[in-house]
Amino acid sequence: MRVLVISDIHANYTAFEAVLKDADGFEAVWCLGDIVGYGPDPNACVELLSEQPNLICVPGNHDIAAMGKMASESFNGDARLSLLWQQRVLSATSMDFLHTLPQIVEPSEKITLVHGSPRDPIWEYMLNTLAARLNFPEFNTDFCFVGHTHVPSIFWWDEEQNRVLLDIPRVGMPVPLSGRAIINPGSVGQPRDRDPRAAYAIFDTEALTWEPQRVEYDIKSVQTRILEAKLPERHAQRLEEGW
Ligand code: ZN
Numbered sequence: 001m002r003v004l005v006i007s008d009i010h011a012n013y014t015a016f017e018a019v020l021k022d023a024d025g026f027e028a029v030w031c032l033g034d035i036v037g038y039g040p041d042p043n044a045c046v047e048l049l050s051e052q053p054n055l056i057c058v059p060g061n062h063d064i065a066a067m068g069k070m071a072s073e074s075f076n077g078d079a080r081l082s083l084l085w086q087q088r089v090l091s092a093t094s095m096d097f098l099h100t101l102p103q104i105v106e107p108s109e110k111i112t113l114v115h116g117s118p119r120d121p122i123w124e125y126m127l128n129t130l131a132a133r134l135n136f137p138e139f140n141t142d143f144c145f146v147g148h149t150h151v152p153s154i155f156w157w158d159e160e161q162n163r164v165l166l167d168i169p170r171v172g173m174p175v176p177l178s179g180r181a182i183i184n185p186g187s188v189g190q191p192r193d194r195d196p197r198a199a200y201a202i203f204d205t206e207a208l209t210w211e212p213q214r215v216e217y218d219i220k221s222v223q224t225r226i227l228e229a230k231l232p233e234r235h236a237q238r239l240e241e242g243w
Helices: 015-022 042-050 061-066 077-089 093-099 131-138 219-228 235-243
Strands: 001-004 028-031 105-108 109-115 143-145 153-158 163-167 180-184 198-203 209-215
Touching: 015 042, 015 198, 042 077, 042 093, 061 077, 061 093, 061 163, 077 235, 131 153, 131 163, 131 180, 143 235, 153 209
Parallel strands: 001 028, 109 143, 143 180
Antiparallel strands: 001 198, 105 109, 153 163, 153 180, 198 209
16 A cells, blocks of 8 residues: 655645645555644645545644644744634634544554654654654554654664664655664655755555655745735745755
8 A cells, every 4th residue: 555644734735735746646644743833724734634545643733732732832932823823713623623633543563653752742853863762662563653853754773783873765765664663754834854845755555665755836825825824924934945
């Protein structure tokens, strides 16, 4: 089965649409959270996501906060402004969808899905090999797919040397998965690796391969909607620079 793995859509409908078109020919979608927050299109993104085939989705910190389940003070100034806006505009249908999401899912015996990390599904950032090392004992499957950092990456557990290696996989090059690894597809709607293109990955459940992908989208139109909604200008600016 070809699975489209996505994360951190962040209410960016244009980027999300571009990813779905570019990925073409997937049989399931696994989404690693932060569907809303930052961007101008939270309801449209929730709706489009909920229509995807064989969808499995976990919530991110922005989704939890948008539902009012977390103090908005946990977010920095601009993120908080955006969050309060999302709470105002989110429809009852979108809220209902977010409420159904479980924080950790094992869609197969080999895979765990979480937003942040296995030991802290909502908040912990998997940014370095130390964080990864501390998390390998915290899940039971071979592989754990995470989001939250907005940076495509693979942390490999090297059993022989008893260490963790960080790998930034090349776009379009399928990586054979073996041993154990913690893997991030990057962000659809707000990439932070200085590459502004929307990020996603194709996971092949039979071949056990992970193929990172990027696709360009109309950033200008999203920036216009961010400014029209009077959301922080910074969130428009960062899209074209990829941070
Ligand atoms: Zn995020």
